[in-house]
Amino acid sequence: MPYPMRKTGQPTINDVARIAGVSKKTVSRVINRSPLLNDETRKRVEEVIGGLGYIPNPQARALALRRNFLIGLVHGNPNAQTVMNVQQGMLEGLQDTEFEMVVRPVDRGSPTMLDGLRHFLERQRLFGVLLMPPISENDAVAKLCDDIGCRYVRMGSAALDKPDHMVASNDREAVREATQYLIAQGHRRIGLIAGPHGFRSALERRMGFEEALGDAGIALPRSMIAEGNYRFESGLAAADRLLDLVPRPTAIFSSNDEMAAGVIHAACQRGLSVPRDLSVIGFDDTPIAAHMWPPLTTVRWPIASMARSAALKLIAGIDGEADPVEEPSLFLSTLIRRASVAPPSA
Amino acid sequence: MPYPMRKTGQPTINDVARIAGVSKKTVSRVINRSPLLNDETRKRVEEVIGGLGYIPNPQARALALRRNFLIGLVHGNPNAQTVMNVQQGMLEGLQDTEFEMVVRPVDRGSPTMLDGLRHFLERQRLFGVLLMPPISENDAVAKLCDDIGCRYVRMGSAALDKPDHMVASNDREAVREATQYLIAQGHRRIGLIAGPHGFRSALERRMGFEEALGDAGIALPRSMIAEGNYRFESGLAAADRLLDLVPRPTAIFSSNDEMAAGVIHAACQRGLSVPRDLSVIGFDDTPIAAHMWPPLTTVRWPIASMARSAALKLIAGIDGEADPVEEPSLFLSTLIRRASVAPPSA
DNA sequence: TTGTAAGCGTTATCAT
DNA sequence: ATGATAACGCTTACAA
Numbered sequence: 196m197p198y199p200m201r202k203t204g205q206p207t208i209n210d211v212a213r214i215a216g217v218s219k220k221t222v223s224r225v226i227n228r229s230p231l232l233n234d235e236t237r238k239r240v241e242e243v244i245g246g247l248g249y250i251p252n253p254q255a256r257a258l259a260l261r262r263n264f265l266i267g268l269v270h271g272n273p274n275a276q277t278v279m280n281v282q283q284g285m286l287e288g289l290q291d292t293e294f295e296m297v298v299r300p301v302d303r304g305s306p307t308m309l310d311g312l313r314h315f316l317e318r319q320r321l322f323g324v325l326l327m328p329p330i331s332e333n334d335a336v337a338k339l340c341d342d343i344g345c346r347y348v349r350m351g352s353a354a355l356d357k358p359d360h361m362v363a364s365n366d367r368e369a370v371r372e373a374t375q376y377l378i379a380q381g382h383r384r385i386g387l388i389a390g391p392h393g394f395r396s397a398l399e400r401r402m403g404f405e406e407a408l409g410d411a412g413i414a415l416p417r418s419m420i421a422e423g424n425y426r427f428e429s430g431l432a433a434a435d436r437l438l439d440l441v442p443r444p445t446a447i448f449s450s451n452d453e454m455a456a457g458v459i460h461a462a463c464q465r466g467l468s469v470p471r472d473l474s475v476i477g478f479d480d481t482p483i484a485a486h487m488w489p490p491l492t493t494v495r496w497p498i499a500s501m502a503r504s505a506a507l508k509l510i511a512g513i514d515g516e517a518d519p520v521e522e523p524s525l526f527l528s529t530l531i532r533r534a535s536v537a538p539p540s541a
Numbered sequence: 542m543p544y545p546m547r548k549t550g551q552p553t554i555n556d557v558a559r560i561a562g563v564s565k566k567t568v569s570r571v572i573n574r575s576p577l578l579n580d581e582t583r584k585r586v587e588e589v590i591g592g593l594g595y596i597p598n599p600q601a602r603a604l605a606l607r608r609n610f611l612i613g614l615v616h617g618n619p620n621a622q623t624v625m626n627v628q629q630g631m632l633e634g635l636q637d638t639e640f641e642m643v644v645r646p647v648d649r650g651s652p653t654m655l656d657g658l659r660h661f662l663e664r665q666r667l668f669g670v671l672l673m674p675p676i677s678e679n680d681a682v683a684k685l686c687d688d689i690g691c692r693y694v695r696m697g698s699a700a701l702d703k704p705d706h707m708v709a710s711n712d713r714e715a716v717r718e719a720t721q722y723l724i725a726q727g728h729r730r731i732g733l734i735a736g737p738h739g740f741r742s743a744l745e746r747r748m749g750f751e752e753a754l755g756d757a758g759i760a761l762p763r764s765m766i767a768e769g770n771y772r773f774e775s776g777l778a779a780a781d782r783l784l785d786l787v788p789r790p791t792a793i794f795s796s797n798d799e800m801a802a803g804v805i806h807a808a809c810q811r812g813l814s815v816p817r818d819l820s821v822i823g824f825d826d827t828p829i830a831a832h833m834w835p836p837l838t839t840v841r842w843p844i845a846s847m848a849r850s851a852a853l854k855l856i857a858g859i860d861g862e863a864d865p866v867e868e869p870s871l872f873l874s875t876l877i878r879r880a881s882v883a884p885p886s887a
Numbered sequence: 888t889t890g891t892a893a894g895c896g897t898t899a900t901c902a903t
Numbered sequence: 904a905t906g907a908t909a910a911c912g913c914t915t916a917c918a919a
Contacts, residue, residue: 205663207912218890223914233888250664254603255912258895263600265643275828279621286646295665297611297641300632317551318596319641427832456832463834482621483829486773486802488809553896564906569898579904601896604911 206247215243226251253293257320264293266509267324269312269336271303273425274453276481277498281327281350284499288506294322303330309339316345323347323509325502331355332395348505350498352396358524359508362501366396366478369494369528370403370448371410373476376492376530377446378411381538382474384419386437386444388454391424400450400478419444423454430457438465438473445539446474452484452493459487459535470537480531490533497526552593561589572597599639603666610639612855613670615658615682617649620771620799622827623844627673627696630845634852640668649676655685662691669693669855671848677701678741694851696844698742704870705854708847712742712824715840715874716749716794717756719822722838722876723792724757727884728820730765732783732790734800737770746796746824765790769800776803784811784819791885792820798830798839805833805881816883826877836879843872 208226212219217240224232225240243249257263268285270278285296299315301308316324316339323346330336331349337356340347349355352366377385387404390397401420408415421436423429430449434457437444449455455477462473469475469489477484480495504522511522554572558565563586570578571586589595603609614631616624631642645661647654662670662685669692676682677695683702686693695701698712723731733750736743747766754761767782769775776795780803783790795801801823808819815821815835823830826841850868857868 209912219913220891220915221889224889227914231888236888250660252604252912253664254600254607254609254666255895256914257600258598258604258897259912259914261600261895265641275625276621279625282644283646286644295611295643295645297643298628298632299641300629314596318599320600427828453832456829460832460834482773483802483832486799486806486829487833488806554898555896565896566898566907567905570905573898577904582904598896601911602898604913605896605898607911 205252206249208249208251211240211243211247211249214247215240261320262322263320264295265297265319265321266294266506267316267319267321268296268298268327269324269330270298270300270327271330272300273327273329274451274479274481276483277479278327280481280499281325281502284502284504285325285506287499288503289510292510294510297321299324301330303333309335312336313339313343316340316343321345325505325509326350328352328396329394346509348508350501350505352399354524355395359511362505362508362522362524362526364496364498364501364526364528366399366494366496366528367403367406369530370400370478371407372403373478373492373494373530374404374407374448375411376532377448377474377476377536378407378413380446380474380536382446383413383539384442384444384446385413386419386421386440386447387415388430388433388437388447388449388458389420389422390450392422394425397450404448423450423457425451425453427453427457427460430454431461432457434458434461438462438467444473446476446536448476448478450478452477452479452481452491455491455493455535456483456487459489459491470535471540474536474539476536484531485533489535492533492536493531494528495531496528501526551598552595554595554597557586557589557593557595560593561586607666608668609666610641611643611665611667612640612852613662613665613667614642614644614673615670615676616644616646616673617676618646619673619675620797620825620827622829623825624673626827626845627671627848630848630850631671631852633845634849635856638856640856643667645670647676649679655681658682659685659689662686662689667691671851671855672696674698674742675740692855694854696847696851698745700870701741705857708851708854708868708870708872710842710844710847710872710874712745712840712842712874713749713752715842715876716746716796716824717753718749719824719838719840719876720750720753720794721757722878723794723820723822723882724753724759726792726820726882728792729759729885730788730790730792731759732765732767732786732793733761734776734779734783734793734795734804735766735768736796738768740771743796750794769796769803771797771799773799773803773806776800777807778803780804780807784808784813790819792822792882794822794824796824798823798825798827798837801837801839801881802829802833805835805837816881817886820882820885822882830877831879835881838879838882839877840874841877842874847872 211222326349421433423433477493480493484491484493557568672695767779769779823839826839830837830839
């Protein structure tokens with residue numbers, strides 16, 4: 196036999212029912228916090244449950260309920276640190292619940308992505324999924340979840356859905372602020388390393404950047420914008436393009452930290468000193484931001500808190516005891532000022 | 542009702558049996574690749590399965606088999622990038638199987654860690670778990686898995702268990718080689734930033750370092766060793782201690798990349814130039830190694846390959862078709878030479 | 888408020 | 904080689 200059986204000595208609902216002198220259904224009601232139950236009965240059953248150390252079998256529940264106690268994390272191919280932060284926040288939200296986290300990387304862009312995801316969700320009968328950007332920006336994915344009755348919460352850089360299906364950050368305003376900070380420092384030739392085309396986060400951040408420059412009456416020639424794909428190498432290449440300009444930009448805003456690391460790398464390669472010859476601002480505040488030299492001024496993206504909140508939204512309303520906590524849907528990003536920004540040198 | 546029911550239109554084993562004109566048990570035999578089956582029957586059933594798009598319900602299987610199709614990833618609190626690499630390797634090994642990955646962070650050091658883990662494994666009836674270092678070094682955890690009939694594979698920096706329960710890297714030799722490289726460059730005052738006490742990886746790497754120095758007849762005063770906890774800040778602090786020495790070390794081997802980033806940070810803060818004033822070698826070859834300035838010479842730790850192999854070991858022997866692939870148990874680390882090492886300046 | 892009986896979709900036992 | 908029947912441990916209908 197490929198799958199060897201295994202005896203388990205764990206108590207079942209039958210044991211509890213027998214010892215408590217009630218039917219299994221009554222025990223089931225206790226487990227599921229049914230409101231119509233005599234307090235005395237409930238107490239007696241709970242005592243037996245405690246004494247036996249009984250824990251309901253999740254597999255049996257999943258079968259009967261046609262629904263597993265698993266929350267999926269669906270992510271595309273973003274930054275490793277971002278994924279870790281999301282996992283951490285999610286697990287925090289799921290802590291001390293009956294839910295576990297299963298991780299599902301998908302290849303966005305693959306034509307079979309949607310089908311693969313459908314099979315996954317249908318087979319595993321997930322309770323819900325957390326959709327990370329940029330997968331979360333795909334409306335077809337959200338519709339798929341709806342169709343097959345799987346709860347979902349989308350994480351995004353703008354309001355993508357109804358509040359109970361979404362947690363968002365205010366990227367545009369945060370970037371506008373960051374850019375205003377550069378302007379206030381005296382910078383006028385400011386380059387942008389944009390995120391990849393088709394990403395909502397890329398769009399929002401770019402618009403924040405453009406708004407700030409527009410408000411200050413600073414022209415933004417096309418040449419001052421270079422597009423990257425959120426990866427280090429693309430930041431390096433984009434910075435090379437911007438730094439080749441004459442005159443050179445005195446500051447660069449990069450749409451994420453990983454590309455900002457590429458900017459600093461490119462500057463160092465040319466013998467430019469940051470921030471003396473070039474100021475740099477990133478976005479995310481991943482650990483490397485504080486660890487690189489010079490420490491990177493960046494926008495702190497509260498992605499872990501967002502994920503925690505998203506997880507709580509996903510499982511909200513199933514805890515018979517308390518009313519579901521109203522989790523916020525909007526999270527504010529803040530500018531973290533470090534050494535990578537200085538006034539432009541004369 | 543807290544848990545709303547949901548109708549599913551998916552075909553079941555009964556549909557397959559009815560249409561194929563066989564009993565469900567026969568279908569079950571086809572699914573599980575039972576050897577005692579008429580080829581003709583199998584073919585007919587497989588056709589129906591294909592036509593219907595039937596997929597066995599994992600929840601029902603889990604209940605009947607008393608075993609879930611989930612592989613757990615148990616990790617303590619190490620480097621985020623390392624965890625991501627492990628996840629990636631694991632998922633690669635699990636790709637196109639019926640298994641999913643469940644992530645379980647645990648607080649090693651907590652007195653309830655073992656109990657918590659037991660509850661998790663027993664409740665979820667995991668098929669198997671991948672134990673990341675340093676949790677993997679805890680023999681009590683391995684014994685726990687054995688006791689409750691959960692497969693396990695331990696990842697480590699040395700042979701921790703029998704080959705089918707372990708994947709290991711040769712940290713000691715790799716570090717010896719890295720240190721020899723520093724010596725060959727002409728360094729004689731070489732500092733070590735060790736990993737935390739109680740970690741096997743820390744011990745192995747330290748021994749490799751000491752062996753290389755011993756072989757070369759270079760004295761290693763206690764003051765040239767500083768202990769860190771694998772985190773950036775600890776590397777920064779340890780480097781500060783080493784760089785306060787008079788005379789200063791001309792090179793530092795850091796037991797991982799994150800602490801090495803701290804070393805470079807500390808050097809920059811003092812106005813020292815790497816590699817002119819100080820050569821640095823790290824361990825891991827996480828992405829930041831190539832991204833920092835200067836690019837970090839480091840030991841490439843093939844942790845993703847190890848995790849992939851570990852996953853394959855976990856599910857080996859259940860695929861009735863092919864014989865289980867013999868996965869390697871030992872993985873070799875290699876030195877990656879980048880710009881952070883140079884001969885000591887006169 | 889509680890219990891009885893019938894699933895949920897699969898696999899194990901023991902026939903034939 | 905295949906099938907009937909009883910698990911697996913829980914939940915929902917429907918009674919009582």
